[in-house]
Amino acid sequence: MGQTKYERCPCGKIPMFLSPEGVGSRIGHVSGICCNEWSIEFKNDFADGEAFKQNAEIAWNNASRAKPVAKDMIARGLTVLLDDLDERIILSDRIGLDSVDELVRLCEEEDQLRLPLK
């Protein structure tokens, strides 16, 4: 329980519920019940009822998203930066960042934001 079946919103939250609009319309829009800032447009083909809800859910979950970089991964990256170069490369590769430079940049940003780092 407490697990959502929806993908993370670009705002960073995982919505517990979705708010689809455009029932019975050709094109629908679906937002997460989190920020209500982001919405995904989907082809609804005049569906209503369950089919409409399903179209909205599929559209929400299948929308392409940037790779999330979890804070703890950034924190771990920073720790590794203090270690040797080989490990740095392995870690940045595992996170899926383009380069070690990207990892360094994220760590610096994190530092500027004064977010807690372990």
Ligand SMILES: [Zn+2]
């Ligand atoms: Zn959101």
